[in-house]
Amino acid sequence: MTQSLRPLIAGNWKMFGTNAFASDLAGSLADKMSEAGNDVADLLLCPPTPLLGAVRSSVGDERIALGGQDCHAAEQGAHTGDVSAAMLHDAGCAFVIVGHSERRADHGENNATVNAKANAAQVAGLVPIVCIGETLEEREAGRAVDVVTGQLRSSVPKGSTALNIIIAYEPVWAIGTGKVPALDDIAKVHDAIRSALNDVSGDAESVRILYGGSVKPNNAIEILSLDNVNGALVGGASLKADEFWAIAEAAF
Ligand code: 13P
Numbered sequence: 001m002t003q004s005l006r007p008l009i010a011g012n013w014k015m016f017g018t019n020a021f022a023s024d025l026a027g028s029l030a031d032k033m034s035e036a037g038n039d040v041a042d043l044l045l046c047p048p049t050p051l052l053g054a055v056r057s058s059v060g061d062e063r064i065a066l067g068g069q070d071c072h073a074a075e076q077g078a079h080t081g082d083v084s085a086a087m088l089h090d091a092g093c094a095f096v097i098v099g100h101s102e103r104r105a106d107h108g109e110n111n112a113t114v115n116a117k118a119n120a121a122q123v124a125g126l127v128p129i130v131c132i133g134e135t136l137e138e139r140e141a142g143r144a145v146d147v148v149t150g151q152l153r154s155s156v157p158k159g160s161t162a163l164n165i166i167i168a169y170e171p172v173w174a175i176g177t178g179k180v181p182a183l184d185d186i187a188k189v190h191d192a193i194r195s196a197l198n199d200v201s202g203d204a205e206s207v208r209i210l211y212g213g214s215v216k217p218n219n220a221i222e223i224l225s226l227d228n229v230n231g232a233l234v235g236g237a238s239l240k241a242d243e244f245w246a247i248a249e250a251a252f
Helices: 019-036 049-059 085-090 101-106 111-123 136-140 144-155 183-199 217-224 241-250
Strands: 008-012 042-046 064-068 095-098 127-132 166-169 208-212 231-234
Touching: 008 095, 008 208, 008 241, 019 042, 019 049, 019 064, 019 241, 042 095, 049 064, 064 085, 085 111, 095 111, 111 127, 111 144, 127 144, 136 144, 144 183, 166 183, 183 208, 183 217, 217 231, 217 241, 231 241
Parallel strands: 008 042, 008 231, 042 064, 064 095, 095 127, 127 166, 166 208, 208 231
Antiparallel strands: none
């Protein structure tokens, strides 16, 4: 891991949970955080929008940030079912995931959409976590690095800084499958992302690059110790306090 960058362990709860579940999970993590003090990674929870309030009250004053899973590119308007970046900010969020492959696939989002959402998030004072990643077909064709760096250059607003952008590399075929790329392959893509960041940010060395895709307690240490892996975006394992906490401990 790039030692100077404080690791971030983010939980993407996707479309799971109830208010009771959210209070319980966030409350357990807050208890662990309070015992751990400062010697732990930065933690971020991204629950479904209706559960933000429950998570917010359960984490209390503990150092656990809140994030949304998506936002609309517009400030406000007639967009039934969507939420704006400003609404997430108002609900206590400091971050928002944009361009997750499930949104790219389920909602037809492309790099231009993701760029507009990331920009809206920055304008509203949120830090967008821009997700990029290749499909299995693209990897097998030897195109992983090209695809991922292409997505990066088109999805990340130009002029982004370490304070207002985070990148998450999530190979589509590794999400929810238990499959993880070889460590060398993760390292290669993260190194390529770091170089390509120079095209969109004057701050490339300081931007945090998270790895996501089947991160579990049993593989977290080896993944998180790679150069240019500055944290993780965790799906399934973020729904269990003990597993998520074990990953957070592996990061520090
Ligand atoms: P899993 O950790 O369940 O593979 O999900 C990864 C992910 O999509 C996080 O955004």
